[in-house]
Amino acid sequence: xxxxxxxxxxxxxxxxxxxxxxxxxxxxxxxxxxxxxxxxxxxxxxxxxxxxxxxxxxxxxxxxxxxxxxxxxxxxxxxxxxxxxxxxxxxxxxxxxxxxxxxxxxxxxxxxxxxxxxxxxxxxxxxxxxxxxxxxxxxxxxxxxxxxxxxxxxxxxxxxxxxxxxxxxxxxxxxxxxxxxxxxxxxxxxxxxxxxxxxxxxxxxxxxxxxxxxxxxxxxxxxxxxxxxxxxxxxxxxxxxxxxxxxxxxxxxxxxxxxxxxxxxxxxxxxxxxxxxxxxxxxxxxxxxxxxxxxxxxxxxxxxxxxxxxxxxxxxxxxxxxxxxxxxxxxxxxxxxxxxxxxxxxxxxxxxxxxxxxxxxxxxxxxxxxxxxxxxxxxxxxxxxxxxxxxxxxxxxxxxxxxxxxxxxxxxx
Ligand SMILES: [Zn+2]
Numbered sequence: 001x002x003x004x005x006x007x008x009x010x011x012x013x014x015x016x017x018x019x020x021x022x023x024x025x026x027x028x029x030x031x032x033x034x035x036x037x038x039x040x041x042x043x044x045x046x047x048x049x050x051x052x053x054x055x056x057x058x059x060x061x062x063x064x065x066x067x068x069x070x071x072x073x074x075x076x077x078x079x080x081x082x083x084x085x086x087x088x089x090x091x092x093x094x095x096x097x098x099x100x101x102x103x104x105x106x107x108x109x110x111x112x113x114x115x116x117x118x119x120x121x122x123x124x125x126x127x128x129x130x131x132x133x134x135x136x137x138x139x140x141x142x143x144x145x146x147x148x149x150x151x152x153x154x155x156x157x158x159x160x161x162x163x164x165x166x167x168x169x170x171x172x173x174x175x176x177x178x179x180x181x182x183x184x185x186x187x188x189x190x191x192x193x194x195x196x197x198x199x200x201x202x203x204x205x206x207x208x209x210x211x212x213x214x215x216x217x218x219x220x221x222x223x224x225x226x227x228x229x230x231x232x233x234x235x236x237x238x239x240x241x242x243x244x245x246x247x248x249x250x251x252x253x254x255x256x257x258x259x260x261x262x263x264x265x266x267x268x269x270x271x272x273x274x275x276x277x278x279x280x281x282x283x284x285x286x287x288x289x290x291x292x293x294x295x296x297x298x299x300x301x302x303x304x305x306x307x308x309x310x311x312x313x314x315x316x317x318x319x320x321x322x323x324x325x326x327x328x329x330x331x332x333x334x335x336x337x338x339x340x341x342x343x344x345x346x347x348x349x350x351x352x353x354x355x356x357x358x359x360x361x362x363x364x365x366x367x368x369x370x371x372x373x374x375x376x377x378x379x380x381x382x383x384x385x386x387x388x389x390x391x392x393x394x395x396x397x398x399x400x401x402x403x404x405x406x407x408x409x410x411x412x413x
Pocket of ligand 1: 279280283360
Protein backbone atom coordinates (compact mmCIF):
# COMPACT_ATOMS: atom_id res chain seq x y z
CA UNK A 1 0.00 0.00 0.00
CA UNK A 2 1.20 3.52 -0.68
CA UNK A 3 1.37 6.15 2.05
CA UNK A 4 -1.07 8.44 0.25
CA UNK A 5 -3.62 5.64 -0.14
CA UNK A 6 -3.39 4.92 3.60
CA UNK A 7 -3.81 8.64 4.36
CA UNK A 8 -6.98 8.62 2.26
CA UNK A 9 -8.28 5.51 4.04
CA UNK A 10 -7.56 7.10 7.42
CA UNK A 11 -9.36 10.32 6.46
CA UNK A 12 -12.39 8.40 5.17
CA UNK A 13 -12.52 6.31 8.37
CA UNK A 14 -12.14 9.41 10.57
CA UNK A 15 -14.85 11.19 8.56
CA UNK A 16 -17.24 8.25 9.01
CA UNK A 17 -16.33 7.87 12.69
CA UNK A 18 -17.08 11.54 13.32
CA UNK A 19 -20.20 11.72 11.15
CA UNK A 20 -21.80 8.59 12.64
CA UNK A 21 -21.17 9.76 16.19
CA UNK A 22 -22.55 13.24 15.48
CA UNK A 23 -25.58 11.75 13.76
CA UNK A 24 -26.29 9.46 16.74
CA UNK A 25 -25.88 12.33 19.21
CA UNK A 26 -28.23 14.46 17.07
CA UNK A 27 -30.85 11.70 17.09
CA UNK A 28 -30.50 11.36 20.87
CA UNK A 29 -31.03 15.10 21.40
CA UNK A 30 -34.07 15.03 19.11
CA UNK A 31 -35.59 11.99 20.82
CA UNK A 32 -35.08 13.26 24.37
CA UNK A 33 -36.48 16.71 23.45
CA UNK A 34 -39.62 15.25 21.87
CA UNK A 35 -40.29 13.12 24.96
CA UNK A 36 -39.51 15.85 27.47
CA UNK A 37 -43.10 16.99 28.04
CA UNK A 38 -44.48 13.72 29.39
CA UNK A 39 -43.32 10.98 31.78
CA UNK A 40 -43.37 7.66 29.86
CA UNK A 41 -46.50 5.62 30.77
CA UNK A 42 -44.49 2.83 32.46
CA UNK A 43 -43.16 5.37 34.99
CA UNK A 44 -46.28 7.57 35.22
CA UNK A 45 -46.89 7.05 38.95
CA UNK A 46 -43.26 6.46 39.91
CA UNK A 47 -41.50 9.58 38.69
CA UNK A 48 -42.62 13.22 38.86
CA UNK A 49 -42.75 15.35 35.72
CA UNK A 50 -40.18 17.78 37.19
CA UNK A 51 -37.69 14.92 37.75
CA UNK A 52 -38.31 13.62 34.23
CA UNK A 53 -37.66 17.07 32.80
CA UNK A 54 -34.52 17.52 34.86
CA UNK A 55 -33.23 14.22 33.44
CA UNK A 56 -34.10 15.39 29.91
CA UNK A 57 -32.32 18.72 30.38
CA UNK A 58 -29.28 17.06 31.93
CA UNK A 59 -29.10 14.56 29.06
CA UNK A 60 -29.45 17.36 26.49
CA UNK A 61 -26.64 19.34 28.12
CA UNK A 62 -24.37 16.28 28.28
CA UNK A 63 -25.07 15.27 24.69
CA UNK A 64 -24.44 18.81 23.40
CA UNK A 65 -21.08 18.74 25.15
CA UNK A 66 -20.44 15.30 23.66
CA UNK A 67 -20.94 16.76 20.16
CA UNK A 68 -18.28 19.38 20.83
CA UNK A 69 -15.95 16.67 22.14
CA UNK A 70 -16.47 14.52 19.03
CA UNK A 71 -15.40 17.39 16.77
CA UNK A 72 -12.53 18.45 19.03
CA UNK A 73 -11.32 14.84 19.27
CA UNK A 74 -11.17 14.57 15.47
CA UNK A 75 -9.25 17.86 15.20
CA UNK A 76 -6.79 16.83 17.93
CA UNK A 77 -6.19 13.46 16.25
CA UNK A 78 -5.48 15.22 12.94
CA UNK A 79 -3.04 17.60 14.64
CA UNK A 80 -1.16 14.69 16.23
CA UNK A 81 -0.98 12.66 13.03
CA UNK A 82 -1.13 14.45 9.66
CA UNK A 83 -0.55 17.82 11.37
CA UNK A 84 2.91 16.60 12.43
CA UNK A 85 2.39 16.61 16.23
CA UNK A 86 3.96 13.19 16.79
CA UNK A 87 6.79 14.02 14.40
CA UNK A 88 7.47 17.21 16.40
CA UNK A 89 7.47 15.36 19.76
CA UNK A 90 9.70 12.65 18.29
CA UNK A 91 12.26 15.17 17.06
CA UNK A 92 12.39 16.85 20.49
CA UNK A 93 13.23 13.58 22.28
CA UNK A 94 15.37 12.43 19.35
CA UNK A 95 17.82 15.25 20.03
CA UNK A 96 17.86 14.66 23.80
CA UNK A 97 20.87 12.36 23.70
CA UNK A 98 19.11 9.67 25.79
CA UNK A 99 19.59 5.97 25.01
CA UNK A 100 16.99 4.71 22.47
CA UNK A 101 14.96 2.82 25.10
CA UNK A 102 14.62 5.93 27.26
CA UNK A 103 13.99 8.23 24.30
CA UNK A 104 11.03 6.01 23.40
CA UNK A 105 9.79 5.83 26.99
CA UNK A 106 10.04 9.61 27.44
CA UNK A 107 8.28 10.15 24.10
CA UNK A 108 5.31 7.97 25.07
CA UNK A 109 5.07 9.29 28.64
CA UNK A 110 5.09 12.88 27.41
CA UNK A 111 2.50 12.03 24.76
CA UNK A 112 0.16 10.56 27.40
CA UNK A 113 0.78 13.53 29.70
CA UNK A 114 -0.01 15.99 26.88
CA UNK A 115 -3.14 14.06 25.89
CA UNK A 116 -4.47 14.31 29.44
CA UNK A 117 -3.42 17.96 29.70
CA UNK A 118 -5.47 18.76 26.59
CA UNK A 119 -8.41 17.06 28.30
CA UNK A 120 -8.29 19.24 31.43
CA UNK A 121 -10.29 22.27 30.15
CA UNK A 122 -13.18 19.96 29.18
CA UNK A 123 -12.95 18.23 32.50
CA UNK A 124 -13.09 21.60 34.31
CA UNK A 125 -16.12 22.62 32.27
CA UNK A 126 -17.85 19.30 32.91
CA UNK A 127 -17.24 19.34 36.66
CA UNK A 128 -17.68 23.00 37.55
CA UNK A 129 -20.27 24.10 34.99
CA UNK A 130 -22.34 21.20 33.73
CA UNK A 131 -22.46 19.00 36.86
CA UNK A 132 -22.70 22.11 39.02
CA UNK A 133 -25.71 23.44 37.09
CA UNK A 134 -27.66 20.23 37.79
CA UNK A 135 -26.63 20.12 41.43
CA UNK A 136 -24.36 17.08 41.17
CA UNK A 137 -20.94 18.61 41.66
CA UNK A 138 -19.32 18.35 45.09
CA UNK A 139 -15.71 18.56 43.88
CA UNK A 140 -13.77 21.50 45.26
CA UNK A 141 -11.03 23.19 43.26
CA UNK A 142 -8.52 21.74 45.70
CA UNK A 143 -9.78 18.16 45.21
CA UNK A 144 -9.78 18.67 41.44
CA UNK A 145 -6.16 19.83 41.41
CA UNK A 146 -4.90 17.12 43.76
CA UNK A 147 -6.74 14.48 41.69
CA UNK A 148 -4.94 15.66 38.56
CA UNK A 149 -1.57 15.62 40.31
CA UNK A 150 -2.14 12.12 41.70
CA UNK A 151 -3.13 10.85 38.25
CA UNK A 152 0.01 12.39 36.79
CA UNK A 153 2.21 10.74 39.43
CA UNK A 154 0.51 7.38 38.82
CA UNK A 155 1.23 7.75 35.10
CA UNK A 156 4.92 8.25 35.86
CA UNK A 157 5.22 5.55 38.54
CA UNK A 158 3.23 2.85 36.73
CA UNK A 159 3.75 4.00 33.14
CA UNK A 160 7.55 4.24 33.14
CA UNK A 161 8.39 0.59 33.92
CA UNK A 162 5.52 -0.71 31.78
CA UNK A 163 6.42 1.33 28.69
CA UNK A 164 10.14 0.60 29.07
CA UNK A 165 9.41 -3.14 29.38
CA UNK A 166 7.20 -3.12 26.27
CA UNK A 167 9.78 -1.22 24.19
CA UNK A 168 12.56 -3.50 25.40
CA UNK A 169 10.60 -6.62 24.37
CA UNK A 170 9.78 -5.09 20.98
CA UNK A 171 13.45 -4.47 20.41
CA UNK A 172 14.90 -7.74 21.72
CA UNK A 173 12.40 -10.56 21.14
CA UNK A 174 12.57 -10.91 17.36
CA UNK A 175 9.64 -11.26 14.96
CA UNK A 176 7.24 -12.59 17.57
CA UNK A 177 7.84 -9.82 20.09
CA UNK A 178 4.10 -9.16 20.13
CA UNK A 179 3.41 -12.47 21.89
CA UNK A 180 5.76 -11.39 24.70
CA UNK A 181 4.26 -7.93 24.87
CA UNK A 182 0.82 -9.52 25.00
CA UNK A 183 1.86 -11.70 27.96
CA UNK A 184 3.26 -8.69 29.83
CA UNK A 185 0.23 -6.55 28.96
CA UNK A 186 -2.26 -9.21 30.10
CA UNK A 187 -0.27 -9.88 33.27
CA UNK A 188 -0.18 -6.16 33.97
CA UNK A 189 -3.97 -5.92 33.49
CA UNK A 190 -4.54 -8.73 36.01
CA UNK A 191 -2.07 -7.22 38.45
CA UNK A 192 -3.88 -3.87 38.25
CA UNK A 193 -7.25 -5.54 38.83
CA UNK A 194 -5.82 -7.15 41.93
CA UNK A 195 -3.95 -4.04 43.14
CA UNK A 196 -6.53 -1.39 42.28
CA UNK A 197 -8.92 -1.81 45.24
CA UNK A 198 -6.16 -2.14 47.83
CA UNK A 199 -3.53 0.33 46.62
CA UNK A 200 -4.86 2.77 44.02
CA UNK A 201 -8.52 3.48 44.79
CA UNK A 202 -7.64 4.47 48.43
CA UNK A 203 -5.45 7.28 47.01
CA UNK A 204 -8.62 8.95 45.78
CA UNK A 205 -11.30 7.91 48.27
CA UNK A 206 -11.69 6.91 51.89
CA UNK A 207 -12.88 3.34 52.32
CA UNK A 208 -14.74 2.71 55.56
CA UNK A 209 -15.85 -0.81 56.47
CA UNK A 210 -19.62 -1.06 56.69
CA UNK A 211 -20.64 -0.83 60.33
CA UNK A 212 -22.31 -3.72 62.14
CA UNK A 213 -26.07 -3.49 62.07
CA UNK A 214 -29.15 -4.71 60.22
CA UNK A 215 -27.77 -3.72 56.80
CA UNK A 216 -24.51 -5.57 57.28
CA UNK A 217 -26.43 -8.61 58.54
CA UNK A 218 -28.65 -8.60 55.44
CA UNK A 219 -25.64 -8.32 53.16
CA UNK A 220 -23.81 -11.14 54.91
CA UNK A 221 -26.89 -13.36 54.73
CA UNK A 222 -27.15 -12.68 51.03
CA UNK A 223 -23.48 -13.51 50.48
CA UNK A 224 -23.80 -16.76 52.42
CA UNK A 225 -26.88 -17.64 50.35
CA UNK A 226 -24.91 -17.01 47.17
CA UNK A 227 -21.76 -18.78 48.39
CA UNK A 228 -19.65 -15.68 47.97
CA UNK A 229 -16.63 -14.60 49.97
CA UNK A 230 -15.04 -11.18 49.87
CA UNK A 231 -12.36 -9.19 51.56
CA UNK A 232 -14.89 -6.82 53.05
CA UNK A 233 -17.80 -4.51 52.46
CA UNK A 234 -16.87 -0.86 52.21
CA UNK A 235 -18.50 2.51 51.93
CA UNK A 236 -16.59 5.17 50.03
CA UNK A 237 -16.98 8.90 50.28
CA UNK A 238 -18.22 9.33 46.70
CA UNK A 239 -20.07 12.40 47.95
CA UNK A 240 -16.72 14.18 48.15
CA UNK A 241 -16.81 14.56 44.37
CA UNK A 242 -20.32 14.02 43.12
CA UNK A 243 -23.96 13.47 44.07
CA UNK A 244 -24.19 10.49 41.70
CA UNK A 245 -24.59 7.18 43.52
CA UNK A 246 -23.27 3.78 42.58
CA UNK A 247 -22.26 0.36 43.85
CA UNK A 248 -19.57 -1.88 42.48
CA UNK A 249 -17.61 -4.92 42.99
CA UNK A 250 -13.87 -4.81 42.51
CA UNK A 251 -10.66 -6.80 42.74
CA UNK A 252 -9.51 -10.31 42.01
CA UNK A 253 -8.87 -13.39 44.12
CA UNK A 254 -8.38 -12.59 47.79
CA UNK A 255 -8.74 -8.87 47.16
CA UNK A 256 -12.42 -8.88 46.16
CA UNK A 257 -14.33 -6.00 47.69
CA UNK A 258 -17.88 -4.81 47.67
CA UNK A 259 -18.07 -1.05 47.51
CA UNK A 260 -21.06 1.20 48.05
CA UNK A 261 -21.04 4.94 47.50
CA UNK A 262 -22.21 6.77 50.61
CA UNK A 263 -24.71 8.58 48.37
CA UNK A 264 -26.31 5.24 47.47
CA UNK A 265 -26.52 4.06 51.09
CA UNK A 266 -28.29 7.30 52.00
CA UNK A 267 -30.92 7.09 49.30
CA UNK A 268 -31.86 3.39 49.22
CA UNK A 269 -33.68 1.22 51.75
CA UNK A 270 -32.12 -1.98 53.12
CA UNK A 271 -34.23 -4.14 50.76
CA UNK A 272 -33.14 -2.07 47.80
CA UNK A 273 -29.46 -2.16 48.73
CA UNK A 274 -29.65 -5.93 49.07
CA UNK A 275 -31.19 -6.17 45.58
CA UNK A 276 -28.50 -3.92 44.08
CA UNK A 277 -25.79 -6.03 45.67
CA UNK A 278 -27.48 -9.21 44.43
CA UNK A 279 -27.23 -7.76 40.92
CA UNK A 280 -23.51 -7.11 41.39
CA UNK A 281 -23.00 -10.65 42.71
CA UNK A 282 -24.90 -11.83 39.63
CA UNK A 283 -22.10 -10.47 37.45
CA UNK A 284 -19.68 -12.59 39.39
CA UNK A 285 -21.83 -15.72 39.58
CA UNK A 286 -22.66 -15.64 35.86
CA UNK A 287 -18.91 -15.38 35.14
CA UNK A 288 -19.16 -12.02 33.40
CA UNK A 289 -15.90 -10.81 34.86
CA UNK A 290 -13.87 -13.78 33.65
CA UNK A 291 -15.58 -13.59 30.23
CA UNK A 292 -14.61 -9.91 29.95
CA UNK A 293 -11.00 -10.68 30.88
CA UNK A 294 -10.81 -13.46 28.28
CA UNK A 295 -12.37 -11.41 25.50
CA UNK A 296 -10.07 -8.49 26.25
CA UNK A 297 -7.07 -10.83 26.13
CA UNK A 298 -8.19 -12.17 22.73
CA UNK A 299 -8.72 -8.68 21.32
CA UNK A 300 -5.38 -7.42 22.57
CA UNK A 301 -3.59 -10.44 21.08
CA UNK A 302 -5.24 -9.75 17.71
CA UNK A 303 -4.40 -6.04 18.02
CA UNK A 304 -0.76 -6.73 18.86
CA UNK A 305 -0.42 -9.24 16.02
CA UNK A 306 -1.73 -6.51 13.70
CA UNK A 307 0.78 -4.06 15.16
CA UNK A 308 3.52 -6.66 14.63
CA UNK A 309 2.78 -6.47 10.92
CA UNK A 310 2.11 -2.70 10.70
CA UNK A 311 5.41 -1.88 12.35
CA UNK A 312 7.25 -3.25 9.30
CA UNK A 313 5.23 -1.18 6.79
CA UNK A 314 6.53 2.24 5.87
CA UNK A 315 3.12 3.49 4.69
CA UNK A 316 1.79 3.06 8.23
CA UNK A 317 4.15 5.80 9.48
CA UNK A 318 4.36 8.02 6.40
CA UNK A 319 0.62 7.83 5.77
CA UNK A 320 -0.04 9.18 9.29
CA UNK A 321 2.44 12.05 9.29
CA UNK A 322 5.52 10.39 10.79
CA UNK A 323 8.65 10.54 8.61
CA UNK A 324 11.04 8.26 10.49
CA UNK A 325 9.74 4.83 11.61
CA UNK A 326 10.50 3.72 15.18
CA UNK A 327 9.04 1.36 17.77
CA UNK A 328 7.69 4.14 19.95
CA UNK A 329 6.05 6.12 17.12
CA UNK A 330 4.43 2.88 15.91
CA UNK A 331 2.96 2.32 19.38
CA UNK A 332 1.74 5.91 19.58
CA UNK A 333 0.13 5.85 16.13
CA UNK A 334 -1.48 2.53 16.87
CA UNK A 335 -2.97 3.70 20.17
CA UNK A 336 -4.36 6.99 18.92
CA UNK A 337 -5.48 6.01 15.40
CA UNK A 338 -6.85 2.50 16.03
CA UNK A 339 -10.23 3.57 17.51
CA UNK A 340 -11.07 5.25 14.21
CA UNK A 341 -10.89 1.85 12.49
CA UNK A 342 -12.46 -0.27 15.22
CA UNK A 343 -15.33 1.87 16.46
CA UNK A 344 -17.89 -0.21 14.59
CA UNK A 345 -17.10 -2.99 17.09
CA UNK A 346 -18.34 -0.73 19.86
CA UNK A 347 -22.06 -1.63 19.47
CA UNK A 348 -21.08 -5.29 19.73
CA UNK A 349 -19.37 -4.75 23.07
CA UNK A 350 -22.34 -2.66 24.27
CA UNK A 351 -24.65 -5.50 23.26
CA UNK A 352 -22.69 -8.05 25.28
CA UNK A 353 -22.62 -5.72 28.23
CA UNK A 354 -26.43 -5.25 28.11
CA UNK A 355 -26.89 -9.02 27.84
CA UNK A 356 -24.83 -9.38 31.01
CA UNK A 357 -26.96 -6.73 32.75
CA UNK A 358 -30.11 -8.75 31.99
CA UNK A 359 -28.47 -11.90 33.34
CA UNK A 360 -27.34 -10.13 36.52
CA UNK A 361 -30.87 -8.72 36.98
CA UNK A 362 -32.33 -12.22 36.58
CA UNK A 363 -29.91 -13.50 39.21
CA UNK A 364 -30.92 -10.68 41.58
CA UNK A 365 -34.59 -11.51 41.04
CA UNK A 366 -33.83 -15.11 41.95
CA UNK A 367 -31.80 -14.58 45.14
CA UNK A 368 -33.23 -11.25 46.28
CA UNK A 369 -36.30 -9.47 44.92
CA UNK A 370 -37.30 -8.14 41.51
CA UNK A 371 -39.62 -5.60 43.15
CA UNK A 372 -36.86 -4.18 45.35
CA UNK A 373 -34.45 -4.01 42.43
CA UNK A 374 -37.06 -2.21 40.32
CA UNK A 375 -37.65 0.30 43.13
CA UNK A 376 -33.90 0.81 43.51
CA UNK A 377 -33.43 1.33 39.77
CA UNK A 378 -36.27 3.87 39.58
CA UNK A 379 -34.73 5.79 42.49
CA UNK A 380 -31.27 5.66 40.95
CA UNK A 381 -32.55 6.77 37.55
CA UNK A 382 -34.30 9.66 39.21
CA UNK A 383 -31.45 10.70 41.48
CA UNK A 384 -28.79 10.42 38.80
CA UNK A 385 -31.10 12.18 36.31
CA UNK A 386 -30.65 9.41 33.76
CA UNK A 387 -33.05 9.82 30.90
CA UNK A 388 -35.89 7.31 30.62
CA UNK A 389 -36.25 8.01 26.90
CA UNK A 390 -32.92 7.56 25.11
CA UNK A 391 -32.89 7.34 21.33
CA UNK A 392 -33.02 3.58 20.62
CA UNK A 393 -30.16 3.64 18.09
CA UNK A 394 -27.95 5.88 20.22
CA UNK A 395 -28.58 3.59 23.16
CA UNK A 396 -27.91 0.42 21.14
CA UNK A 397 -24.59 1.88 20.03
CA UNK A 398 -23.30 3.35 23.27
CA UNK A 399 -25.12 2.08 26.32
CA UNK A 400 -23.58 -0.56 28.52
CA UNK A 401 -26.90 -0.80 30.39
CA UNK A 402 -30.33 -1.44 28.84
CA UNK A 403 -32.71 1.57 28.70
CA UNK A 404 -34.73 1.92 31.92
CA UNK A 405 -38.10 0.90 30.48
CA UNK A 406 -36.73 -2.21 28.76
CA UNK A 407 -34.74 -3.23 31.80
CA UNK A 408 -37.63 -2.87 34.24
CA UNK A 409 -40.11 -4.59 31.91
CA UNK A 410 -37.64 -7.46 31.62
CA UNK A 411 -37.23 -7.64 35.42
CA UNK A 412 -40.94 -7.87 36.00
CA UNK A 413 -41.63 -10.40 33.29
ZN1 LIG B 1 -24.61 -4.50 36.26
